[in-house]
Amino acid sequence: MRIVIAPDKFAGTLSAVEAAEAVAEGWRSADPGVQARLLPLSDGGPGFVEVLHTALGGTLHEAEVTGPLGTPVSARYLVSGATAYIESAQACGLHRVPEDRRDPGRTTSRGVGELIADAVGAGARSVVVGLGGSSTNDGGAGMLAALGAEPGAGLSGGGAVLAGLERPVDLAAAREALRGVSLVAATDVDNPLLGLHGASAVFGPQKGADADQVQRLDAALAAFAEATDPGGLREASGAGAAGGLGYGMLLIGGTVESGVARVLGAVGLAGDVAAADLVITGEGSFDTQSLRGKLPHGVAKAAADQGVPCVVLAGAVAVGRQEAAAAGIAETYSLVESAGSTEAALSRSAEELRKLAADVARRWAGARSGAGERRDD
Ligand SMILES: Nc1ncnc2c1ncn2[C@@H]1O[C@H](COP(=O)(O)OP(=O)(O)O)[C@@H](O)[C@H]1O
Numbered sequence: 609m610r611i612v613i614a615p616d617k618f619a620g621t622l623s624a625v626e627a628a629e630a631v632a633e634g635w636r637s638a639d640p641g642v643q644a645r646l647l648p649l650s651d652g653g654p655g656f657v658e659v660l661h662t663a664l665g666g667t668l669h670e671a672e673v674t675g676p677l678g679t680p681v682s683a684r685y686l687v688s689g690a691t692a693y694i695e696s697a698q699a700c701g702l703h704r705v706p707e708d709r710r711d712p713g714r715t716t717s718r719g720v721g722e723l724i725a726d727a728v729g730a731g732a733r734s735v736v737v738g739l740g741g742s743s744t745n746d747g748g749a750g751m752l753a754a755l756g757a758e759p760g761a762g763l764s765g766g767g768a769v770l771a772g773l774e775r776p777v778d779l780a781a782a783r784e785a786l787r788g789v790s791l792v793a794a795t796d797v798d799n800p801l802l803g804l805h806g807a808s809a810v811f812g813p814q815k816g817a818d819a820d821q822v823q824r825l826d827a828a829l830a831a832f833a834e835a836t837d838p839g840g841l842r843e844a845s846g847a848g849a850a851g852g853l854g855y856g857m858l859l860i861g862g863t864v865e866s867g868v869a870r871v872l873g874a875v876g877l878a879g880d881v882a883a884a885d886l887v888i889t890g891e892g893s894f895d896t897q898s899l900r901g902k903l904p905h906g907v908a909k910a911a912a913d914q915g916v917p918c919v920v921l922a923g924a925v926a927v928g929r930q931e932a933a934a935a936g937i938a939e940t941y942s943l944v945e946s947a948g949s950t951e952a953a954l955s956r957s958a959e960e961l962r963k964l965a966a967d968v969a970r971r972w973a974g975a976r977s978g979a980g981e982r983r984d985d
């Protein structure tokens with residue numbers, strides 16, 4: 609039996625690499641003859657650099673940059689050929705901010721701009737920035753300031769102070785810094801910058817904003833949009849990704865591309881799927897969002913395109929059997945169910961994922977030999 613194990617991270621408990629390894633170990637324990645191809649994946653959020661490095665090789669560069677709260681953090685980006693892959697969450701991710709200090713009015717994306725400048729300085733002609741898992745809501749203002757936008761000081765203090773911007777922001781130096789460089793925002797978030805579906809309203813609460821702060825942050829981003837772009841970039845799909853970092857990148861000539869498509873293409877998923885009997889994917893929470901372009905959906909589609917069955921092993925599953933089947937997913941399995949409780953699934957995630965994978969392996973082995981029966985959980 610040949611299987612491809614291609615999960616996203618289980619946010620908060622397992623990186624994509626750890627999840628893939630746990631599934632492989634569990635499966636092998638029940639089916640030692642299995643040929644397993646491990647392809648841990650990312651949609652541009654946390655894990656982006658690690659999974660691309662695993663798949664592509666290349667050189668990791670380390671840089672000390674401004675963290676989300678203004679203190680330095682160490683971040684790594686990948687250089688493969690003339691392309692640099694930057695993971696914005698390494699510079700300004702939510703996981704970088706202790707829970708009691710979460711405040712999307714204060715956090716800055718400045719470190720992302722410092723990483724872009726570092727990569728361009730190292731000779732990159734193409735810079736792909738993975739967006740997601742951010743702690744920020746500053747429209748990419750900090751990133752732009754690090755690349756030379758003025759007034760720099762007014763742009764690096766987080767999202768809230770943007771409300772006080774009194775004159776147009778001068779983007780000439782930031783655009784000049786990227787002359788001749790292709791800049792790509794890799795994300796599968798299609799939200800605009802502002803309003804009901806914008807960065808503040810949709811992603812502000814997970815970063816610590818209450819309803820009042822969401823309103824204030826949205827107004828501050830509107831002031832930033834007035835000071836930066838009289839045109840329609842604020843409406844663009846993906847402008848609202850990573851607290852508006854998508855918008856900031858669009859302002860300096862960036863384009864938005866699907867992070868899932870970028871990663872699946874870079875790791876060559878289609879070729880591995882074609883040679884497999886079964887594809888396994890997964891993530892922390894497999895819900896209706898997952899069926900709207902998130903990573904497991906992309907993997908399931910790649911499997912369906914080649915007529916290979918796909919199963920999902922997730923922390924929690926909130927997708928019905930029919931919905932999953934319509935997305936080309938044969939079976940879904942939940943760690944919360946197999947471990948017996950959310951607490952157990954969260955606290956013993958690797959061990960429980962190994963056990964679940966072994967159980968699924970026995971069912972598939974049984975089904976293949978005609979002696980067993982598969983069922984959807
Ligand atoms: N081991 C686990 N067991 C159960 N649920 C998990 C586990 N790990 C993560 N989760 C759930 O998944 C959620 C994150 O969802 P995930 O799909 O990984 O990320 P995102 O939605 O940011 O892409 C967490 O908030 C948590 O509720």
Ligand SMILES: O=C(O)[C@@H](CO)OP(=O)(O)O
Pocket residue numbers: 653739740741742743795797811848849850851
């Ligand atoms: O960083 C963020 O603001 C959001 C959207 O880009 O990320 P995630 O989808 O990982 O919650």
